[in-house]
Amino acid sequence: MSAPLALSRPGLAAGRFAEALHRAATPDYFGWLEHTAAAGGCTRPIRLTGVLASVEADTGRIIGELHTDELPDRTICKACGNRRASQCPDCAWVYAGDAFQVVRTGLTGGKTVPATVARHPVVFATFTAPSFGAVHHRHVARHTCAARQRCDCRPAPCHARRDAGTCEHGRPAACFARHDADDPQLGRPLCLDCYDHDHQVVWNFASGELWPRTKQAIERQLAARCHQRGIAHVQAVTDSGRVRRVPPVRVSHGKVAEMQRRGAVHFHVLLRLDGVDPNDRDALVPPPAGITVDDLDAAVHAAARQITVTTPPHPDRPDGWPVAWGEQVDVRRIGSSDGDVTDAKVAAYLAKYATKATEVTGHASTRLTSDTIDAYANPDGDHLARLIDACWRLGRPTATRTIGSTEQGGVRQGSLDTTPNPYAGLRRWAHMLGFGGHFLTKARRYSVTFGLLRDTRATYRRAEDEDPADTLTVGTLTFLGAGWRNDGDALLANTAAARRRQARRIGREELGHHTWLTGAAA
Structure with a gap:
């Protein structure tokens, strides 16, 4: 140890x-x-x-x-490879370096990615979760600080509403405090009983389904714009050898999930606009001249407003929960004239968040079980305790029926689950406040893979150790x-x-x- x-x-x-x-x-x-x-x-x-x-x-x-x-x-000692900086800083440092290369090569090329991708239109979009109740927050209307990491700007009052009165539970519905950046109140609800903890953990759980539908909507928006401007579809050959017509543009993405202080995830996404080569489906070619970064920007906003997912029924919510993006969808263009959003800054930003999880909320634990859940979940506790309790409660077995009454050795055959609970995964991911997705994902064509970077590093080390190129090292090892x-x-x-x-x-x-x-x- x-x-x-x-x-x-x-x-x-x-x-x-x-x-x-x-x-x-x-x-x-x-x-x-x-x-x-x-x-x-x-x-x-x-x-x-x-x-x-x-x-x-x-x-x-x-x-x-x-x-x-x-x-x-x-x-033989082998590094654990944990990506979380709170668990293993050294392995997380290596992972962050690989994540930086994965993200940046999709913007500038290199490492098997052609340098021509640097000329493709790219936007950096942030998709947030909707509101599940009022929380304490820190808002600076206009920054005058030199660096956001050490921001000392004077924030606006938290919830300055003089006529707000109290909520139905008798708590103030306003907050006039100007919170510091490290104030533990940030992200905590103004009223715990008004806050919809169930909806938030379900949103975290279902957000993995929300993103692919959003990307499909973005590509449909772009395909419609191509049709309006007379840009013809492309005849492409599939893996099975069949020829079919496909839109002349496609979107490749690199995405990082970030946990907010309130315990809801939001996504930072790099969206690169590519063309389609009819002779090579895997080739990275620029989009047609008639489609620009303005079209990509508009398509992202339109898709974010359009996509909504309704989750399956649950005994606590027979109609399911609506899952959609929040109103705050920020889209910035990489390499814009203001110079604030560059490929290096964006890659470093995403690599940093790829090594984090729930630490910003104040909760950091391993996977919870029936033996450890009581130490963290409490329906009458603080914000985090209620979120974890919501995960455990909604993920409980819900559909059972008795299938037999035969006595065997004095033991009656009991009730068994016949219909699995679609929310059962919430218990598995209760320590992540319901979010069970990967914190860094990318499209296959966006850039290189982590596996390629690891293999390249291993090859370099073998060459550095002067191992013969015609020999392999095969290990028969046990833990x-x-x-x-x-x-x-x-x-x-x-x-x-x-x-x-x-x-x-x-x-x-x-x-x-x-x-x-x-x-x-x-």
């Missing part, structure tokens, strides 16, 4: 340093550091044991074997455990990894400065 670097108790600190000194005094200390470098910095590395075999790629002949008993600690053997090992490995990360950052900064000087001199 690994431990954080913070030294909270003197006794624990003394034991940790004693373990670290014992490890540093061993003869193979530097060999151990090199051996654990692949997992260094990971808070909970995976420990594996078994055999590594070197195999000729052409013949399959085994030319060498290495058992983990011959390695330091008799194990031994998770986490460092002790706190001292965690301290040494994490410190060494932090130094390596700092060295890489400094190297990139120096390289960027050198490139800037070279370009300036030219």
